[in-house]
Every structure is written in C-alpha cells, then in structure tokens.
Amino acid sequence: MADETRTIKTDYLARVEGEGGMLIRLKGNAIEEVKLNIFEPPRFFEAFLRGRYFTEAPDITARICGICPVAYQTAAINSMESICGVKVEDQIRQLRRLLYCGEWIESHALHIYMLHAPDFLGYPSAIEIAKDAPEVVETALRLKKIGNHIMTVVGGREIHPINVKVGGFYKAPSKAELEAMVPDLEWALETSLETVKWANTLDFPDFEMDYEFAALDAGGVYPIEGGERFVSNRGLDIPIDEFYEHVVEEHVKHANALQGHLKERGSFLVGPLARYALWYDLLSDEARGAAEGVGLGKVVKNPFKSIIVRSVELVEACVEALRIIREYEQPAEPAIEVKPKAGAACGASEAPRGTLCHRYEIDANGIILDATITPPTAQNQPQIEADLRGFVGQFMDLPNEELTLRCEQAIRNYDPCISCATHFLTLEIERG
Amino acid sequence: MRAVLAPEALEAIVEVLRRRDWRVVAPTVRDKAIVYGEIASAAELPVGWKDVQAPGSYRLERRGDEARFGYAVGPQSWKRELLAPSVRLLQIERANGSFKVAKKAAETARTAFFGVRPCEVAAIKIQDRVLIGGPYADEDYLERRKNSFIIAVNCGEPAENCFCASMGTGPKAEDGYDLVLTEILDGSHRFLAEAGTDEGAELLAELPQQPAEEADTAAAEKVTDTARERMGITLDRSDVHELLLANLEHERYDDVAKRCLACTNCTLACPTCFCTTVDDANDLSGGAGERIREWDSCFTAQYSEMHGGGTRRSLQSRYRQWLIHKLATWNDQFDTQGCVGCGRCITWCPVGIDIREEVVAIRVTQEAKS
Amino acid sequence: MADLPTIAIWKFSSCDGCQLTLLDCEDELLGILGRVQIAYFPEATRAEIEGPWDVSLVEGSVTTPEEAERIKEIREKSGLVVAIGACATAGGIQALRNWANVKEFASIVYAHPEYLETLETSTPHSDHIDIDLELQGCPISKAQLVDALLAVLSGRRPNVPTSAVCVECKRRQTPCVQVLGTPCLGPVTQAGCGAICPSFARGCYGCFGPKETPNTVSLAKRWSEMGASEDQLLRAFRTFNGYKPAFREESARHGG
C-alpha cells in the first residue's frame, strides 16, 4: 500500500462552465501532483480586441462568458469610463447594480441548486433531483427566472444583454416596468432566506483553509458592480489601476489559462467567501440576519460552505434589487456621451465568482491598443489546486471513487468558470 | 350633424368614450416618433409636434403652435388594431383519439380610433373589402372591426411623402367614419366636426360645442384644399395598371434590386398590405396545438417557398410582386385599389426607395418606346 | 423512459451561453426533460449515456485539431445534428482570428504559446460535417430552441424564419431606428431575437447573422450616407458572425 501509486482523475469536469479536467497523483501518502487541467480552447479575446472601437468592448467581452456577461460588460465599461474620465450619475450606476443583481440571482441560484447541490444530495445532476424532489428544481428555476427577468427588463435579454453601453444605457426602463417585478422579487427574497436555512442543513466535510481573501472595495457598499480599490484580509489595499502590479500571471503547461498569483504572497481567493469575509458588515440586515440565523460566523473558511455564503449573497442581491427599484427615478437621459481619450486604465466588477479585472489602452480615436482581462477563476486556480492538495491530504483514506467525487466537489465549491479562465494575459506583467 | 369644437373639447371626446367603455387609441409621441397608443387624456396627443419626412427618414420637430393634429401619418397604421401583428387563431386539443378546436376568444375590447387620417380610412375600407368582403371572411378581423369606432381627422399638413391626392383617398375623408374633424388654425384654433353615423352623432351631441357657421365650413374646406394643392399629383394612376403589367420584365427591376433590402418594412408599414402566415405549433405534452397567424410579407423568401424551392428568389421578383400588386393586380383581385398614397413605404424604407419614382422610371422608358 | 429520444449537448469553442439557453428555459425545462433523455450535458450533469444519440446539439466553433475530429465522431453517432449559436454556425467572435496570424495572437495572450494546440481558423461545423439544422444567434433564442426541440420530437418543421429582423421589429411596432437616424443591421440580419436592439433604441448589431439574400451592399451604402466610416462598416460586418460568407464579403469591401 505504502508505495502504491493512485491516480484520482476526472477527464471532463461536469457542472462547471467550460472545459476542464482534474488530475491528482498520489504515491503512497505523498501527493505527487495536483493539476486542474484547463483544455478549454483559447479564444484570444485580448488579441482581437486590439483595433476595435472602445465602445465595442462591452459587447465583445460579454461573449467571453454566457453565464456572467454582465460582469464583463460592467468591468469593460468601468475601465473605458475611467480612461475617458467620465463619471455616470448615480441613477445609471444604480441601474447597473440592478442589472448585476439579476446576474447574481440567476447565477447563484443556478449554482446553488443545479450545479452544487447534487454533490451534497448524492445525485449526478438536478435532472435526477427533479424526479425525486421536483420542488427543489422548480424553486431553482423560478429564482433563476426572476434573475433573468431583471436582466431582460434592464438589459434586453439575459444572455449577452444589449442595452449596456459606455456612458450608461441605450434606453432606461420606466419605473412602472421595474415595479412590475416587485412581487416576484419579494418571493425571491423569501425563498433566498429559506435557501440559506436549507443550505445550512447540508452535510459538510470538516475542512478549512487559511485563505487570503480578496475583493473590491466599493466604498461603503457591498461590492457588486464596481469598486475603486482591491483589498485583502492580509493587507493588500491598492487602487484598482495597480491591479497588475500586484497580481502576476503565469502560463502553466496543463492549462490554456493563465494562473494568477499575488506577487507578494502567492495564491489568494476571490469570490463569495472573500466578499463575505471582507464586507460582512456591509451586508443588508436581511442578509446578515440570515447568516446569523444559521450561525454562520463572520468568516467562512470551509470552502464547501460556500453554498451557504452564496445563498446569503442571493438574499443580498434580492434586497438590493428591491431597494433600487423602490428608489428608482427614470433618468432624463439614459446615457452620457463619452468621447474617447487616449490613455489606459483598469476597471473591475464583482462577478458572481469573484473579482473580474479589465485593463485597456486606447488611442485618441477610441481604438483599443491593448487589452488585458483577468477573470476570477484564473485568480482562483492556484487556490483550487491548493485546496485539492489540502483536501486530499486530509481525506486520503476514502475509496477512489468517493475521493474523486469529493475532489470534484471541492472544485465546484468555486463555481469555476473555465470559459472565462482561458482568456487573460501577461504581456505587461512580464514587462513589469 | 355638424358643429364647431374648441380644442378643449377633444378632452371631452376622450372622456365620453372612456366613460362608455371604449379603449381610446390615438397618435402619441413615443420613441421619437408619433405612434398609435392607448391614451387616457387628450393631453397625450402630440400637441405642437410635426413630422419631417423624406425617403428613408423621419424626424419630429416642434411646430410653434398648439396644433393637435399638425403632422401626417407615422410608422404605424390602424392595421395593428384590426389585422393584429400576431393572433392565436386556434387552440387545438387532443381529446380521446380525436381533437377539439377552440377558437381564440374574440377580441372584445371596444376600441375608438381617434385621429384616423383620410388615407387611413380608405385603407380600412380596402382591408374590409379584402378580409371580410369576399366569400370567406376573417373572423378575428371582423370582430375587431365590429368593435371599432372611427374618429377621422382631415389633413391640413401633408408630409413630404404623402400622395393621397394622387390616389384619390385624401386629404378629405368622404365617408367610412363615425365622426370627422377638421382642425382649423386660422387665428382661432377650432375644429369643424361632422358626424358620419348615428353613433358619431350621439357622441357629438354630448360634446361642448358651437353651431357651425358657413365661415367655419369654408375654413375647413380651405384646409384640405390647401393640403391638396401642396401635394399635387405625383403618381399618375390613370394608366398605371396597363403600364406595370406591360412591363413585367423591365430593367428597372434590376436597378431597384440593387437597392432593395427585402427587409419587408414597406409592406409591414403599409396600411393595406394584408399578407399573413400561419405557424402551427405543438406543446411539450404533445396534447395541444395552436395556430398563430402573423404578419408576413411578399419580400421574404419563405413567403413563396414550396417544397423544392422558392417561387420568388430574386430581389427583382420580390419587388415586382409588391409593386404590381399595390398598383395593378390588387384591382384585378379585389376590385379596389391597393395603395392609398400614405407614403409610409417611402418614409419607412431603410434605404428610401420611393414607389412613385419607380413607376416614373418605368413610365419614362415606356414613353420613350412609344 | 428507455424509449425517450436521447439528446447530447456538446461544447466546442464558445462562451457556454447557447447551452445555458437550455437551462434558461425555466418554464419549459422540466417538460423537455419529460420528453427526452439527456445523454450528455456536462454543464448540467455528471451522468452520461453512450451513443448513438437521436439528437446532438452542438455549441461552439471548431478551433483545435481535437475539435475537428470530435465533430466528425458526433456526426457519425447522431441522428440529427443541430448547430446552435453564432460560434457553431459562423465561427463566432473568435473567428476574428481568421483575419490574423494566430501565432501572433497566441503570443499576445500567452507567455508560452507553444503549450497551446490550436488551429489557424475558427470555423462553423458546416465546414466540417453536414448539419441538419442551424439556429443562428449570439446567443440563440430560447423560443427557437424550444420550438426546434419540439419540432424535432414531433416531426414538424421548425419555425425558423430566414427573413430580416425588421419583420419582428415591425410586428412589435417599434419605430424604425434606422429611419430615425441610427444605423441598423436589422435589414440584413436574420430574425429570431425578437428585434430586441431597436426596441431599446439601438441599431441591431447583427448577432443573429445574415438573413437569406442579404443586400449588404445597399445597406452599407446607406450607412455611409448616414455618416458611417469605412472602419465602422468593416467592424459592423466583422463581429459575431463576421465569418459567414455574406458578412465576410461585405467587410472585405471596406478594407482589411
């Protein structure tokens, strides 16, 4: 037994977005190799963004990921508006946040109930859950639909919304259109509160990691549609423009994605666990109350419990959506005109999976000269591998099949978005 | 019955109609254009707006007065209320080995069309002829039509692309309405109102009014006369039937095919074009089917598709189908003209193709030949 | 259960948005699951049923040697192959590489391009195999997807219009934005989305790809008259469906 070589392997990870696999090689009790393979083919977004017009970035980068297009659109817009030196009025910003809440609701509901829950409940997928407990899937679908509906009303459609532009929106929804969503959102809020309780009843392996949590600092509100600084619990606190001076990326052989590290300390974690740990105090009363209600604590270090944290964020997104609708006044103009200005800047937003950073350089005619995009999954990838190492080290005794499942689950904890992960870049970093 | 109304009386029209459970649909400004929509008050009319139209172009501008109807026709027509863009014709359910057909519940909302232009009144009459005047009638259209009330407004301000005078359909409505208004802006802003039906007279009787003097009638007459003169005759329809049928393979169709996008806008904006398609669909359980009827257009390839290929594949043939139908074969088919000269197909063509110019181009070579 | 037709959902180079469309059919999903067996759908399930499959939905374009092989296998083992989305039917946004040097592209993005295995081009599946049905769109329309599945299951012809976006624009009674002054690709773009962009006061940007017989030359001429530059025209036609012949040819007319 001692020197026997075991391979824990999943060729094609299911219930994650994009194409990846996992390989863990053990020799006796020693871990020889842990790899999150990313074979999602590269699509070269950063390369073909060069030469495009700056206003096209939100529409083009949306196509990096069908699950979190709003995250891409918003990060691109934040960057472009920063370069061109414009600040949109609060009403527009709130509308963006509302759109983004829609994406959070959709994405979190999908992940909690349909991608992650099957692991805990012992099913291959929500399809099988639907046979035994259709109400669970129906709840998920209804929540998802409400999130999608927000994106449709504000953004035009749920996948690759069309209404988002540098400077604002093409058309601002009327107050009545938004108010029509209130009853659904109230239901969604109730249901998210239940979701937190339900998630808390799941069975979690006893496993904790000591993470460096990183997320945007949105200046007094829970970070969603943007933030001026990038901060961590270990003292990272930088303006977003300095993102690439601290996050370095490496191209490893087993991944068509680049892995992000903090220059200072190595792997770090972005996403719900990080946002929650850093900004717990900024959560709404409802969301905090829900967390307290299940005794969640202010910091969650067990990645398997991310499903509870995601549920808390689901509550937060519903509360925020309702608040924004309540306070909404249709802006006189849906957008301000943005004239291109030569320059470069970073822009970021909090995708459901974590901080997403874009950096563009454009010329005076608005032509993109350079683009760099760092999605959350790329930042988390080294941490996912670290989790796997830690997890396998602790649960080595499990039979192969169960260990494989558990390792897959450990990856799904992150709701990794592999399509996203395959696009980001290095050029500047190497230079820097 | 005839009377003079002050501009404020328009509010009374809306009030009375709504009190009697009519849904009032009227021109109103939305999305930078004058569209037709339900209104709750006459204040929602495009007060003081005019439209500046050119082939493929439409802009709203302020007029500088308080005219309620100081614009011509916009992107929509009353077809949207009568021959609705999409209608579920049938709901079909399987029932023990057979099936049951439930017709769509007929539209019951009684709708008053407030602000129907003479060319549009003419267009409705044409669609009546086509859709309910033959041996078979379109039930949905008939229901909606029965539930409609028409308040026409004669034209004083034709747009650049209007040619109703050429087509004999305007700028003054002769019949086909319940009530007709003429807006008079010569110093004292007022409306001459004339009832066309008993229902129209009933409505008029309820409105605050002054008796119509001869001067009012003359002023109203002048409004439409001036409009007619301004338009002139830009499409000679006397011989257009023969002209087009004698030139089915005219080279002008090659020329227009270079410009035409086959986008269908002209046909769908046109108040008389009536082509529809049906889609049969079924549901997930396999137990129910439905039949949806939607606006269609002779400009699409699928319109004329048969198994093994389409009848009209080239853009030439599609434009020709439309042109000859509008101005010639419509008369053969329905014994009524197909075009009312509203100009929508010209304004709302994204590349500004002008039906009048195409006819002229064909006519020119014809004249050269003969 | 065993008799239900099997459906496999395949991913190639893509953003996953089109397969997500299936999960976004919230009202219909459970109904669909009652009519078919999901044989392969990694985005949603670990479970797998071996081929042959009655229907394969393929998302994404072909950008690697492995993908070029895999689609042939899928074709062999599938009754019907339905290509979904702009990537699968036109090469997608990533087909922008087809006008560039891929090695250069790779070196812009990756420190070690030699680790990558990628083709010079991003191509639609129809360049590799026979396709039974194409649903255009970036992303595809939910309604079209459900309709197509139902049609396939019941032997009906899918209601996929090949006409212009304008048809839907007019049916929903949106005043034409192009006539109001905003350039719009609707007249050359295939219907299916429901004419979303014009209803948001925005010109269509062609995400559903070319319609049948698209007169791009005439539309481009009109855009120029409206003030569009050659660059703008090139980019307009060379985006999500830029590699579809009609758009490809038009973009070439404006340089590049």
Place this chain on the structure above:
Amino acid sequence: MAQTLTETAGSLEAMTPVPYAVAAKRQDTYDTWTLELEPQNGAPIVPGPGQFNMLYAFGVGEVPISNAGHFETEERLVHTIRAVGAVTKALCAAEVGTVIGVRGPFGNTWPIEDAKGKDVVIVAGGIGLPPLRPAIYHVLKYREDYGRFVLLYGARTPSDLLFLDEVKSWQRDYDVDLDLTVDAGDTDWKGKVGLVTKLIPPAQFDADDARGFIVGPEIMMKFVAQELMNRDLPAKSIYVSMERTMRCGVGLCGHCQIGPTLVCRDGAVYTWDEVENLIAVKEL
C-alpha cells in the same frame, strides 16, 4: 357601421379544421399514400372535381391537397399524398383511426359539364394524376356523354406511376385511349420511355371539339399545353391546375398570388389562356 359589416361579411367557418378519421389507407408508391377519411361528426364535405382541402396533421401543420376520389357519391374523402416535407410526411404516416383536420372544399372545378359531348384529353405527370381522378371518374361514369377519352400519363420512373392497375382497368373497361411513359425506365419496364409530351402528337382527338386537362409540374404543363396547341387545341380549351404556397386556402393570406389571380380562390383550375402569359414571366 358595425351592423353593416356583419351583413356583408362572408362565411366564417372556413378557417376551422373539422376532425376526420383515417378510415382506410393504401400505399401507392414508395413515397405516396392514399387516405380515405370519414367525418367524426356532422355531414361529410363533398368536394368537386379539381377542388382541394386543407389537411391538418395535428401539431405539425396544414397543406392543400386535392380531392382524389369520386365526388358525387363518395361518403369518404379520398386524398393521395406524396410525402415531400414535414406535413405531407406526417399525413402519410397517419394510421387508420388517426384523426386529421380538414377544411374545405376550396377552389374551382374541372369543367366537366362544359366538356360533355366533346373529346376529353387528360395529361398527367406523376403526382398530377390524383387531382384529375375525380374528373376521370366522372367521365367514366357518364362515358356515353363524352366523345373520345384520351389519357396520357407519364412519370419519372416506373415506380412513380400511380394506381397502375386501376388505370389499366379503365382502359379495359371504359374505352379509354391510354398511353403511358416514363422519363427513365428500368429493366422491368416494357413501355415507352420519354417525356409525356411525346404522347401527344399520336393521340386521337378532335381538336375543334375537345377539352384538355393537364396536371403536373409547371414546366411540364407548359410543354404539354404547347403540344396540344400544336395540335390546334385552342388555349381556351386547355385547362391546368396551378400550385402555389397556401396558408388559408380562401383568399385571405395572399401567398398564392400569380399576378392578377389568387390560386386558391380563382383556381386552382385555369384555362391555359388565363395563365400562359403569367407562367411565361420568370418568378412572377
């Protein structure tokens, strides 16, 4: 105004399919089936010769199909359908007992009364025979009222020829000048090979006093009509049945226009003189 509208309006019933059950079914060729349909409730539709019905396959769609049976006595509707697309495939796949929807009868008829006392020349191509069958039945039933009866039938291949046994029995029992041909024969085919137009020059009929009925692809009808005219049969005496896409069948949807005419309402039967110039125009 509303009242006057109701008074002038035409029939409203034409748009609702009536359920008919498949009472019998026969496969005619590899891709063609004949269905006999019985009404599920109410009196049966009795279409005239040359008329068509709109047949609806549940949840799949609706298509125009000609009446192919006896039209006077028959209780059942008879339709012969070639499976070419989704709806025709679904109809052809309908088993005995399956209920399908029927609207009709629509369109005009072959001028069988007008042809009385005259020679009748019928020329059919492939699936063009069924729409002519009601007219054929009529002439056969009242055989003595008509002069010569020439039936010329061609198909692409021998396996495309419909109702061959029945056709031959007509020849045997009713004094029909029958001539058959196929575009391409096979080893078993002993008959003529070539286009159906070739059968016209030798046919025996009195051009001054004859009626010609033709059904087939448009191009075939064109050449056949030409040949008949070459035999001095006037264009006014030649009848053809036209085919266009149809959605409603009753002149409301616009699809079946050919220039000045609507096929569903004014046809499908036309004199050659009415359509010759229209067909001559490409893509009209």
